[in-house]
Amino acid sequence: MSDVTASLTATLSGSLAPARHPVVAFHRRLFREKPLGAIGGILFAVFLFCGLFADFLAPFGLNETDMLRRLQSPSWSHWFGTDHLGRDVLSRILFGAQLSVIVGFLAAGLATIISIVLGVVTGYFGGAIDMTIQRFVDAWMTFPDLVLLIVVISIVGPGVPQIVIILGCLYGIAGSRIIRGSVIGIRENMYVHAAQSTGASTPHILIFHILPNVMPVVIVLFTTRVGAVILAEAGLSFLGLGVPPPAPTWGSMLSGTGRTYMYLGPWLALAPGLCLTVVVYAINIYGDALRDLLDPRMRGR
Amino acid sequence: MRVLLLLSVLAGMKVWAETPQYGGDLNVGTVNVTLSPLSWDPADWTWKSNHDTGAAREQLFAGDLDKSIRKGGAYPFIADAYLPTESIRGELAESWSWEGDLTLVINLRRNALFTDRPGVMKARLLEAEDVVFSYNLIDQSPKRIPTYFDHIKNVYARDQHTVVFEFSQYNAEWMYRFGYGYYSGISPRELGKVDRKDWRNVSGTGPFILEKYVQANAHIYTRNDNYWDQETIDGKQYDIPFVDKLIYRIIKDEATYLTALRTGQLDILEAMRWIAVDHLKETTPELKWNRWLGTSGTFLSLRVDQKPFDDVRVRRALNLAVNQKEIVELFYGGHAELMAYPQHPGFGDYFEPLADMPEAVQALFTYNPKKARQLLDEAGVPEGFTFNVQVCSCSPSNMDLIPLLESYLKKVGIQIIIQPMEYASFLSAMTTKTHGPGYLLNSGHVNPITTLRKSFVTGQTWNPSQYSSDYFDEQVRLLHLMRDENERIEVLRALTREILAEAPYIWLPVAYAHTAWWPWVKNYGGELRVGAVRPGPIYGRIWVDEKLKADLGFD
Numbered sequence: 001m002s003d004v005t006a007s008l009t010a011t012l013s014g015s016l017a018p019a020r021h022p023v024v025a026f027h028r029r030l031f032r033e034k035p036l037g038a039i040g041g042i043l044f045a046v047f048l049f050c051g052l053f054a055d056f057l058a059p060f061g062l063n064e065t066d067m068l069r070r071l072q073s074p075s076w077s078h079w080f081g082t083d084h085l086g087r088d089v090l091s092r093i094l095f096g097a098q099l100s101v102i103v104g105f106l107a108a109g110l111a112t113i114i115s116i117v118l119g120v121v122t123g124y125f126g127g128a129i130d131m132t133i134q135r136f137v138d139a140w141m142t143f144p145d146l147v148l149l150i151v152v153i154s155i156v157g158p159g160v161p162q163i164v165i166i167l168g169c170l171y172g173i174a175g176s177r178i179i180r181g182s183v184i185g186i187r188e189n190m191y192v193h194a195a196q197s198t199g200a201s202t203p204h205i206l207i208f209h210i211l212p213n214v215m216p217v218v219i220v221l222f223t224t225r226v227g228a229v230i231l232a233e234a235g236l237s238f239l240g241l242g243v244p245p246p247a248p249t250w251g252s253m254l255s256g257t258g259r260t261y262m263y264l265g266p267w268l269a270l271a272p273g274l275c276l277t278v279v280v281y282a283i284n285i286y287g288d289a290l291r292d293l294l295d296p297r298m299r300g301r
Numbered sequence: 302m303r304v305l306l307l308l309s310v311l312a313g314m315k316v317w318a319e320t321p322q323y324g325g326d327l328n329v330g331t332v333n334v335t336l337s338p339l340s341w342d343p344a345d346w347t348w349k350s351n352h353d354t355g356a357a358r359e360q361l362f363a364g365d366l367d368k369s370i371r372k373g374g375a376y377p378f379i380a381d382a383y384l385p386t387e388s389i390r391g392e393l394a395e396s397w398s399w400e401g402d403l404t405l406v407i408n409l410r411r412n413a414l415f416t417d418r419p420g421v422m423k424a425r426l427l428e429a430e431d432v433v434f435s436y437n438l439i440d441q442s443p444k445r446i447p448t449y450f451d452h453i454k455n456v457y458a459r460d461q462h463t464v465v466f467e468f469s470q471y472n473a474e475w476m477y478r479f480g481y482g483y484y485s486g487i488s489p490r491e492l493g494k495v496d497r498k499d500w501r502n503v504s505g506t507g508p509f510i511l512e513k514y515v516q517a518n519a520h521i522y523t524r525n526d527n528y529w530d531q532e533t534i535d536g537k538q539y540d541i542p543f544v545d546k547l548i549y550r551i552i553k554d555e556a557t558y559l560t561a562l563r564t565g566q567l568d569i570l571e572a573m574r575w576i577a578v579d580h581l582k583e584t585t586p587e588l589k590w591n592r593w594l595g596t597s598g599t600f601l602s603l604r605v606d607q608k609p610f611d612d613v614r615v616r617r618a619l620n621l622a623v624n625q626k627e628i629v630e631l632f633y634g635g636h637a638e639l640m641a642y643p644q645h646p647g648f649g650d651y652f653e654p655l656a657d658m659p660e661a662v663q664a665l666f667t668y669n670p671k672k673a674r675q676l677l678d679e680a681g682v683p684e685g686f687t688f689n690v691q692v693c694s695c696s697p698s699n700m701d702l703i704p705l706l707e708s709y710l711k712k713v714g715i716q717i718i719i720q721p722m723e724y725a726s727f728l729s730a731m732t733t734k735t736h737g738p739g740y741l742l743n744s745g746h747v748n749p750i751t752t753l754r755k756s757f758v759t760g761q762t763w764n765p766s767q768y769s770s771d772y773f774d775e776q777v778r779l780l781h782l783m784r785d786e787n788e789r790i791e792v793l794r795a796l797t798r799e800i801l802a803e804a805p806y807i808w809l810p811v812a813y814a815h816t817a818w819w820p821w822v823k824n825y826g827g828e829l830r831v832g833a834v835r836p837g838p839i840y841g842r843i844w845v846d847e848k849l850k851a852d853l854g855f856d
Contacts, residue, residue: 063708063711068631084576085701087704154723157722240700240721244718244720245703245719257701260556261576
């Protein structure tokens with residue numbers, strides 16, 4: 001086991017903790033040292049649960065209209081009220097969470113993979129490859145995210161696959177810079193040189209020595225990217241470039257019925273707005289807490 | 302004594318306040334506030350050309366605003382492209398007469414002046430050759446609508462101020478086709494030598510000059526100091542236009558343009574949905590209002606050239622599956638008419654109310670999902686089917702309505718996949734006939750004959766269902782030849798009944814819209830068009846009471 005891998009295990013296990021599953025130990029430490037982050041983690045878990053089981057949790061269908069109960073304020077039968085077509089807002093929020101989970105995890109996953117591939121390759125090999133790819137990354141990062149998103153979606157059209165691929169590429173390419181920085185530090189470690197001198201192949205070194213040691217960064221990057229992607233998707237939906245109706249997304253609920261009927265039914269804007277705020281905030285504080293606990297440089301601060 | 306003094310001061314103030322003033326800016330959110338110009342080139346045959354250039358580019362005929370309801374007349378000037386004959390005045394045509402049955406002679410105004418346009422032309426008077434040029438420009442365009450000018454054999458200048466139209470056959474719509482219609486703007490001959498697609502080259506004799514176009518933001522017009530026409534107010538004649546600048550704002554977002562009105566950024570907002578009205582009336586009681594029945598029909602077009610919509614039973618089933626009455630009462634809050642398309646109630650005797658229609662037509666407007674399922678069974682699609690529906694994201698109302706339609710259709714086993722599209726690509730899909738099997742569209746009523754011709758005659762550009770019937774085509778052709786209006790009305794009513802029963806669309810209710818303007822906008826009563834989507838001359842006659850505006854807190 002390399003030094004850094006050992007360090008990560010120690011971090012996950014807690015230096016003085018008795019032997020137990022490292023993930024459990026890590027979360028005990030999270031609750032103890034970062035209670036706000038832990039609350040964020042719980043909210044994140046609730047969000048995941050709602051998204052994954054929306055089909056079972058939602059009391060009504062996502063586009064189950066009933067014009068006779070339109071624009072009803074929150075009540076026992078409709079906790080978040082109904083919209084202008086008589087659809088249950090809570091159900092739409094839950095199905096919206098499902099879409100957010102799908103888009104958030106797929107796009108953040110894709111972004112992370114792209115970041116790892118680009119970051120590891122450019123950071124490890126350096127030289128012309130690094131120079132060429134990172135100048136492209138520089139150019140890419142000069143474009144404002146939203147403008148780039150709007151242009152591409154306008155060309156390829158809205159839809160879940162398109163949004164996942166575009167957001168994945170957008171955040172993946174930019175995120176490669178973070179992975180690259182870690183890899184540059186790791187490649188100079190003694191155990192990497194040792195592996196090289198014993199004749200280990202480059203793929204072997206990348207997979208078994210470099211990659212495990214950037215995992216803490218990858219985990220944090222992935223977590224924060226989930227929040228960013230959910231927010232970006234909401235922004236696109238707000239502009240009418242997100243997932244087409246009748247699929248509910250929080251962004252489209254805000255921009256469509258939320259604003260149009262905000263005087264007649266303020267809950268239509270409040271419900272998706274609050275959910276979006278809480279989830280993104282929760283993910284961000286959870287991500288921050290993870291970074292604080294996993295990043296060796298943050299230790300002791 | 303004090304009361305008398307106060308009354309005299311108030312009376313004096315009123316006289317002072319109502320005396321037209323020159324200057325100021327007029328900011329308008331037009332009926333098409335969400336749409337950018339489609340093209341500045343008249344040869345592109347874009348329906349919006351009059352809207353975008355009609356304040357600068359004039360036509361042979363226009364609506365006579367002296368006959369508006371506001372001035373004691375009979376005409377509201379709301380229709381998108383219908384001017385009853387009695388409401389028409391010559392704009393660039395000073396007078397006109399027929400020589401025989403088929404030769405129309407038009408004498409042009411001698412004082413209409415094309416403005417100086419750097420890079421295009423020096424200022425000069427309108428000539429008959431300009432009218433000939435303008436006609437040929439669109440007639441020879443590859444984008445011309447089929448059959449549109451088939452009734453015209455020849456157009457030529459008899460002398461400098463007289464233009465002659467020789468007809469090959471009479472056409473009941475002659476005044477609309479190249480008089481006040483969508484494609485009737487008169488440009489100078491010099492336009493033939495410059496880039497017509499460049500807004501800087503838009504030239505005309507109108508009350509305004511297009512000074513600037515900011516992409517997707519605004520068209521800015523300045524006053525034409527040499528405009529030929531005048532406006533009579535309280536018996537006194539005034540040179541027009543009154544305002545220094547006319548600005549059409551382009552605002553794509555509904556909440557934003559409503560806010561722009563409320564904050565005085567817009568002086569006039571010509572079209573808003575009913576849902577915004579009550580709140581605006583509460584928060585901004587100073588606004589003046591006009592309510593009008595939409596001048597475009599809303600429908601979900603079904604491509605009859607594709608399966609399963611080639612079967613009339615399927616099309617009727619889809620109509621029966623949609624609860625039209627519920628849409629009127631609950632979706633539109635009662636602010637809609639159940640059946641007001643393809644004919645508009647404002648078309649006088651051309652319009653036949655639903656109650657007078659045959660039972661087969663009335664049934665299409667009655668919710669009957671059971672019968673819908675039965676028809677689908679008979680048509681061989683008992684399990685239902687899935688089809689794509691394209692919708693323009695530019696229409697907040699349609700974007701709200703489409704999930705409701707999805708829900709209705711799902712109840713009879715039909716699934717729709719909604720494809721929102723940006724306006725340019727949405728329109729282009731239809732004009733190139735590459736649009737999907739379902740196409741949720743708002744299409745102008747235009748006028749009684751055109752609404753049938755453009756929407757249901759074979760091969761027409763604005764025929765989204767691709768409806769085609771030799772019998773129907775022939776009847777519409779004959780309709781254009783009829784000089785007797787009563788005869789036209791009879792035939793037209795029969796054709797309307799027939800096309801309604803054929804159900805090439807899911808017929809949907811037509812909603813009322815509301816126009817609002819601030820009280821400092823004077824000499825205005827909510828008129829919207831005096832030609833085919835052409836509001837320009839209306840704005841040329843508006844003056845802005847700057848003092849009242851300041852008194853209300855909007856400097």
